[in-house]
Amino acid sequence: MKRRTISTPTIVLMLICMMYALTYMDRVNVSTAASVFGVEFHLTNTQIGLVFSAFAYPYLLSQILGGWISDRFGARWTLTVSAAVWGLATLLTGMAGSLKAMIAARILLGVGEAATFPAATRAMSWWTNERRRGFAQGITHASARLGNAVTPPVVVWLMSVIAWRGSFLLMGGVSVAWAIVWFWYFRENPAEHAGIRTDDLRSLPVFTPRRTVAMRIPWMRLIRRMAPATAVYFCYGWTLWLYLAWVPLFFIHRYNLDLKRSAWFSAGVFFAGVLGDMLGGIVSDRVFEKTGSLNLARRDVILAAYLCSLGFMIPVLWLHSLNWVAVFLSIAFFFSEFTIGPMWAIPMDIAPEYAGSASGLMNIGSPLAAIVSPLAFGYVIDKTQNWTLPFVGSIALLLLGSFMILFVDPEKKFVTPELSRVA
Numbered sequence: 001m002k003r004r005t006i007s008t009p010t011i012v013l014m015l016i017c018m019m020y021a022l023t024y025m026d027r028v029n030v031s032t033a034a035s036v037f038g039v040e041f042h043l044t045n046t047q048i049g050l051v052f053s054a055f056a057y058p059y060l061l062s063q064i065l066g067g068w069i070s071d072r073f074g075a076r077w078t079l080t081v082s083a084a085v086w087g088l089a090t091l092l093t094g095m096a097g098s099l100k101a102m103i104a105a106r107i108l109l110g111v112g113e114a115a116t117f118p119a120a121t122r123a124m125s126w127w128t129n130e131r132r133r134g135f136a137q138g139i140t141h142a143s144a145r146l147g148n149a150v151t152p153p154v155v156v157w158l159m160s161v162i163a164w165r166g167s168f169l170l171m172g173g174v175s176v177a178w179a180i181v182w183f184w185y186f187r188e189n190p191a192e193h194a195g196i197r198t199d200d201l202r203s204l205p206v207f208t209p210r211r212t213v214a215m216r217i218p219w220m221r222l223i224r225r226m227a228p229a230t231a232v233y234f235c236y237g238w239t240l241w242l243y244l245a246w247v248p249l250f251f252i253h254r255y256n257l258d259l260k261r262s263a264w265f266s267a268g269v270f271f272a273g274v275l276g277d278m279l280g281g282i283v284s285d286r287v288f289e290k291t292g293s294l295n296l297a298r299r300d301v302i303l304a305a306y307l308c309s310l311g312f313m314i315p316v317l318w319l320h321s322l323n324w325v326a327v328f329l330s331i332a333f334f335f336s337e338f339t340i341g342p343m344w345a346i347p348m349d350i351a352p353e354y355a356g357s358a359s360g361l362m363n364i365g366s367p368l369a370a371i372v373s374p375l376a377f378g379y380v381i382d383k384t385q386n387w388t389l390p391f392v393g394s395i396a397l398l399l400l401g402s403f404m405i406l407f408v409d410p411e412k413k414f415v416t417p418e419l420s421r422v423a
Contacts, residue, residue: 008195009204012127013136015182016120019079020140021147022175023113026090027055028148028244029171030106032155032266033164035252035259041099049378052245054103056370059110063367066115067360068217075123075356078115080183086112087175094168110367117344117363122356125348127190129203131285133348134297138281138341142274145337149270152248152263205352217357225414226361228407229346232302233362235401236343237369239309239336239394243269245374246390247329254387255322265326272330273337280305281341294349294410298342302405309335310398316391336398351414358414 030037034048043051070078089109096102120140128136158167187193189207190200247269251262280301288297312332319325347358377390 007197007200008193009127009190009200011195012123012186013139015178015185016123017140017143019083019116019120019178019182020144022083022171022178023086023116024144024147024244025151025154026086026109026171026175027113028151029090029155029168030093031245031248032152032259032263033159033167034249036159036164037096037102041102043099045378045382046375047099047378049245049374051099051102051106052241052374052378053371054106055110055113056367057110058107059114060364060367060371062111062114063118063360063364064357065360067118067357067363069115070119070122070356070360071217071354074188075119076183076186076188078119079123079186080179082112082114082116082119083175083179083182084112086116087172087179088112090168090172090175092172094165094172115360118356118360121344121347121359123186125352125355126188126205126207130205131289133345134281134284134288134341136281137344137348138277138279138284141337141340141344142277142281145270145273145277148244149267149274152266152270153260156260156263217354222351222354222358222414223361225350226347226358228404229343229362230365231404232365232401232408233343234365234369235306235397235404236336236339237366238373238397240366241370241373242377242390242394243273243329243333243336246377250387251322251326257322265322268326269330269333272334276305276334276337277340280338281345283338284342284345298346298349298410299405299408301342302339302408303402305335305338306398306402306405308338309333310395310402313391313395313398317388346408346410349410350412354414 030051034051037043038048066078066082086109089105089112092108093102093105096105121137124133124136124140155164155167158170162170190196190204191207248262248266251257251265252259257265284297284301287301288294291297309332312328312335315328316325316332319328343362344359347362348355351358373390373393376393380389381387
């Protein structure tokens with residue numbers, strides 16, 4: 001019998017997983033290195049928060065543009081250029097000699113990463129079976145959280161070997177290498193890939209060439225359609241950036257841990273997110289398979305996970321034990337990340353032909369939260385010296401997100417007259 005090799009769609013998914021991990025490693029490495037460059041540049045917590053959030057300004061402003069670019073030019077070119085830009089930004093971060101230079105490099109990083117998730121979602125729209133969208137989004141975002149989890153200990157180790165600047169130079173080089181591999185391997189239309197098999201093609205959606213899709217996207221209708229999902233994703237993003245930006249420093253300052261111990265505790269919390277991403281997508285797809293209801297599989301799974309996340313975050317406000325706080329933070333992060341698979345499947349369910357633009361609209365919520373939350377956390381901590389107070393804001397936002405998800409209806413398809421004629 002002819003030995004079956006790894007299928008081409010699986011390799012494409014693996015490359016996207018690697019991309020997700022790299023984007024978050026290059027995004028959150030500053031939170032581990034901040035304890036060193038913060039001293040070198042004589043920065044306050046508010047200024048460090050500005051470095052964290054600088055990435056999010058262009059990331060926010062470029063979301064709609066990035067989604068449109070991915071729909072217009074496809075995932076191959078979009079992700080290649082994006083990876084080259086964010087890799088360059090990471091290299092420049094390692095060369096920064098001041099607060100202004102650090103902020104400029106982080107702004108460039110936001111420009112480079114803005115189109116990545118919408119473009120990846122577009123790629124998965126044609127390279128993933130419709131009944132495995134939750135899994136695909138879950139496993140890719142699990143890779144992002146794996147990047148979060150390994151970044152603190154990896155950066156600490158690299159800093160001990162090649163200093164904090166060298167760690168950024170190495171990570172930037174890896175991102176540029178990924179761009180080269182992606183451009184060489186990926187094809188927009190699965191049928192045009194030399195390694196695709198007939199049985200693989202039968203399991204994939206029918207590809208719609210971009211020339212047959214009206215590129216004059218009905219933006220106002222699409223914005224209104226995705227607005228509730230954007231609000232829900234803002235609530236998620238607020239909590240996400242609490243974890244990404246401040247958890248390593250939380251362990252250092254609240255419990256007087258050294259950098260290495262803080263990195264390992266942070267990694268443990270982030271690993272819980274990896275499991276949440278993976279299981280959330282799997283559970284969402286399984287519910288859809290059993291019930292045939294996208295509302296149950298997407299909306300209701302997200303609602304339950306939000307409520308569980310805020311419930312497990314509440315004890316952190318009163319507990320003093322380091323181990324128990326780490327446990328409850330990990331469980332709360334697990335349920336927060338449990339929402340990602342079904343959340344990112346929603347744009348693919350609602351508007352597969354405009355998946356890049358729809359997911360870009362939804363993803364506006366996360367960078368908007370990334371702009372506000374790190375600055376708010378840094379300001380609150382500088383004024384109160386209370387490292388648990390920022391968790392109150394996350395609890396409130398998760399409660400709001402639990403209400404807003406009720407207005408999301410993934411079963412109602414977004415169809416334009418142009419697409420109806422094409423169909």
